Amino acid sequence: xxGASSSAARGPGEPGGTASGRRKSGAGARRGMLxxxxxxxxxxxxxxxxxxxxxxxxAVDLTQPFKQxxxxxxxxxxxxxxxxxxxxxxxxxxFVVVALALQLVIGxxxxxxxxxxxxxxxxxxxxxxxxxxxxxxxxxxxxxxLFNPSGGGINVLLAHFGLPTLDWTASDALALxxxxxVDTWQWTPFVVLILLxxxxxxxxxxxxxxxxxxxxFWRSVFYVALPLLRPLILVVVLFxxxxxxxxxxxxxxxxxxxxxxxxxxxxxxxxxxxxxNLNFGRAAALALIMLVIVLVVSQPITKRIVSPRxxx
Amino acid sequence: xxxxxGRLLRTVFLTLFCIVWVAPLFYTLRVALADPIYAQSGTPxxxxxxxxxxxxxxxxxxxxxGALLNSLIIGVASTILVLIIAVPAAFVCATFExxxxxxxxxxxxxxxMLPAFVVVLPYFILFRSVQLLDTMLVLIIMxxxxxxxxxxxxxxxxxxxxxxxxxxxxNLEGAGHLTTLLRVALPQVRGGLIATxxxxxxxxxxxxxxxxxxAGGAVKTGPVAILGFIAFQNVQVAGLMxxxxxxxxxxxxxxxxxxKGLIRGLSFGxxxx
Numbered sequence: 343x344x345g346a347s348s349s350a351a352r353g354p355g356e357p358g359g360t361a362s363g364r365r366k367s368g369a370g371a372r373r374g375m376l377x378x379x380x381x382x383x384x385x386x387x388x389x390x391x392x393x394x395x396x397x398x399x400x401a402v403d404l405t406q407p408f409k410q411x412x413x414x415x416x417x418x419x420x421x422x423x424x425x426x427x428x429x430x431x432x433x434x435x436x437f438v439v440v441a442l443a444l445q446l447v448i449g450x451x452x453x454x455x456x457x458x459x460x461x462x463x464x465x466x467x468x469x470x471x472x473x474x475x476x477x478x479x480x481x482x483x484x485x486x487x488l489f490n491p492s493g494g495g496i497n498v499l500l501a502h503f504g505l506p507t508l509d510w511t512a513s514d515a516l517a518l519x520x521x522x523x524v525d526t527w528q529w530t531p532f533v534v535l536i537l538l539x540x541x542x543x544x545x546x547x548x549x550x551x552x553x554x555x556x557x558x559f560w561r562s563v564f565y566v567a568l569p570l571l572r573p574l575i576l577v578v579v580l581f582x583x584x585x586x587x588x589x590x591x592x593x594x595x596x597x598x599x600x601x602x603x604x605x606x607x608x609x610x611x612x613x614x615x616x617x618x619n620l621n622f623g624r625a626a627a628l629a630l631i632m633l634v635i636v637l638v639v640s641q642p643i644t645k646r647i648v649s650p651r652x653x654x
Numbered sequence: 655x656x657x658x659x660g661r662l663l664r665t666v667f668l669t670l671f672c673i674v675w676v677a678p679l680f681y682t683l684r685v686a687l688a689d690p691i692y693a694q695s696g697t698p699x700x701x702x703x704x705x706x707x708x709x710x711x712x713x714x715x716x717x718x719x720g721a722l723l724n725s726l727i728i729g730v731a732s733t734i735l736v737l738i739i740a741v742p743a744a745f746v747c748a749t750f751e752x753x754x755x756x757x758x759x760x761x762x763x764x765x766x767m768l769p770a771f772v773v774v775l776p777y778f779i780l781f782r783s784v785q786l787l788d789t790m791l792v793l794i795i796m797x798x799x800x801x802x803x804x805x806x807x808x809x810x811x812x813x814x815x816x817x818x819x820x821x822x823x824x825n826l827e828g829a830g831h832l833t834t835l836l837r838v839a840l841p842q843v844r845g846g847l848i849a850t851x852x853x854x855x856x857x858x859x860x861x862x863x864x865x866x867x868x869a870g871g872a873v874k875t876g877p878v879a880i881l882g883f884i885a886f887q888n889v890q891v892a893g894l895m896x897x898x899x900x901x902x903x904x905x906x907x908x909x910x911x912x913x914k915g916l917i918r919g920l921s922f923g924x925x926x927x
Contacts, residue, residue: 371831372750375742379802380758382739383765386773386799393776452671455664462665469672471916472679475909477860479877480898483884484682487891495681498697527675535917539925577924588769591862595881612771617867622775629772640767644760 391633397626417627427628429603430611437522437607438586444526445582446575449533454563456534457541467538470531478528482595485524486511489596511597514604521605524592529585533578540574541567576642584640608632686895708896718897721879728790728875729858732797736854737847739798740805745835747806748813749821759807763922766803770863781868788869796868797858804857804919805850811923812846813839849915852908859905876901 401413421427456463473481488495489510497507511520544567552562568575590609593599599606599614606614612632616625684698686708692698712718747755777796778787786792816839824834840847865875874882880901883894909916917925 368831369752372746372752375746375831375835376758378739379743379762379806382799383762383802386802387761387765387768389780390773390776393779394772397775397779452668455668455671458664460661460664460668463668466668466672468910468913469676471909471913472906473675474920475856475916476679476902476905477877477898479860479862479880480682480901481678483880483894483898484678486884487685487895488678488681493697495678495697527678531675532917532920536921536925539917574925577921581921584767588767590770591877594862609769609771612769613867616771616775616778622779625775629775632769633772636767636769636772637764640764644763 391630394626394629394633397623398630400623402622402626403620403624413623417623418631421624421627421631426603426606426611430606430608433518433605434587434607434609437518437525437589438583441522441525441529441586442579442582444522445530445533446578448526449530449578450537452530452534453537453541456538467535470534472531473528474532478591479595481528482524482592485520485527485592486596489520512601514601517597517601517604521592521596524596525586525589528592529582533582536574536578537571540571544570580640580642584636587636587639682895682898685892686899688892690890690892692892708892709900711893712896712900715897717874717882718876718879718900721874722876722900724790724873725859725876728793728797729855731790731794732801732858733851733854735794735798736801736805737851740802740809740850741840741847742832742835744806744809745813745839746831748810749816749818749839759810762803762806766922770800771867774864774867777864778867788871788873790869790873792868793865793873793875796864797861800861800864801854801857804922805854807922808850808853808915808919809843809846811918812843812850814923816842846915849912850919852912853916853919856905856908 398417399412399414401410401417403410456466489512491497491507491509491512494510496510500507508516511517548566548570549562552566557565588609589607590613593605593607593610594613597605599610608628609632612625612628615621615628681697684700684702685692687704687706688698688702688708689705690708692702747759781787781792820838820842821834824838829837859876861875862877866878866881869875870878880894880897883890883897
């Protein structure tokens with residue numbers, strides 16, 4: 343499919359065609375070059391959407407293969423009224439909001455420290471790319487070990503300084519904060535590098551004017567830099583927000599949604615419904631609900647990323 | 655506050671930050687390089703003797719090494735497919751204005767927002783019915799699909815940096831779009847192309863959700879295989895950390911090589927750092 347459409351695109355555009363033929367074939371060639379992308383992505387989005395829709399109104403329960411058929415909206419009502427849904431929604435929202443706030447605040451402070459020339463800043467920025475690029479499963483395994491209440495690195499360190507040790511991922515209360523720590527560790531450097539790029543691109547004149555008026559460093563950060571950075575901060579918020587919503591590896595490896603269901607996000611709930619309870623009908627309904635959440639929340643992001651080019 | 659004091663404070667702050675941020679990585683390496691006896695209790699003393707015993711054990715583990723080979727094959731194959739599909743599309747969107755372009759791009763971007771499990775279920779049923787579950791092919795297909803949006807936006811931002819005159823000159827000489835792309839545009843974005851390829855490969859290498867729902871029995875990738883280590887009751891912590899280090903080592907090298915394009919790619923071209 344891929345090869346066919348690109349060779350079809352090549353033919354008429356090749357040198358030697360008449361001028362008018364070339365102009366007419368331009369649009370065709372462009373369409374041919376876009377087609378593979380569009381077709382493959384349509385398969386990614388449209389097929390699962392329709393299939394989810396189909397399964398969500400039917401009873402598809404692999405543990406009860408003989409009870410199949412149309413059930414109307416019963417899958418949706420049983421998802422929404424199920425005991426797990428509201429809990430998972432709450433866990434997901436807390437995780438997204440708290441982790442995002444931490445990453446933005448810490449990320450902005452570190453970006454500020456790197457803003458003006460500093461010896462060794464290249465080493466810092468190189469170190470910073472490691473956490474968010476390295477295999478999440480491997481990093482999550484490391485954190486699982488670090489959080490281990492008996493003999494894990496964090497408690498060993500706390501005990502060494504005579505501080506009380508904690509149960510971390512083994513306790514209901516600390517499991518979610520522990521996972522927020524992991525994600526903040528992993529993704530704050532990404533926020534740092536984006537905000538740093540934004541700071542570097544700011545016009546010098548604005549700060550010189552502020553300095554002339556006698557504004558100190560922090561005043562000019564708050565009244566000059568932050569307002570100018572607002573579009574970029576919004577991009578970070580929306581991108582990180584969506585990715586936090588999608589986070590699965592860390593949860594699955596470190597707590598698997600536990601203890602109990604203390605860290606069961608919508609993603610983990612969906613995985614359990616589909617692949618542990620094998621209730622595909624209900625899982626499809628939940629998937630569609632999550633899809634709606636993502637589409638509603640991601641609308642502003644897509645507009646913002648795509649439109650800047652039009653202003654140029 | 656004098657500038658010198660300011661610089662000193664900033665260096666101290668950044669050094670502390672980097673120490674905290676690198677500590678977990680250092681920890682995995684420390685455990686992996688310690689005698690397994692220490693690792694039974696979790697944390698070896700900081701200055702414990704260094705041994706490569708654990709790494710030797712992982713290298714001798716045929717299943718894990720096979721999984722890394724699977725990851726390599728799937729990663730390379732899906733990277734090639736992604737580039738073949740995304741390069742022409744990104745070139746067209748970066749250099750031509752046509753009706754519906756903004757909507758098309760918004761739609762492409764939105765495909766990146768989907769949580770894996772929202773799409774995995776229908777694919778599971780589809781691939782089960784054509785008996786493709788647990789094959790390399792199914793993972794090559796899925797890893798291609800998940801990186802398309804990322805590669806598209808990253809490449810588009812690199813193509814958009816090419817001066818318009820260069821492309822117009824090629825067009826005046828009678829070159830078709832595809833010839834212009836291959837002969838004129840691609841050589842100019844070689845660095846961007848390499849950075850994109852590296853990022854796509856890293857995404858495939860790191861991917862877990864599809865790899866263990868659509869495969870994971872006969873065909874294991876690195877991340878799936880390493881989870882197998884903890885499925886047993888007696889977790890060999892030192893061996894586990896050695897395997898984790900082996901899994902991330904190639905990625906660490908690639909990240910440092912590709913660091914220039916990394917932020918641009920991960921921000922979908924919104925940040926040209």
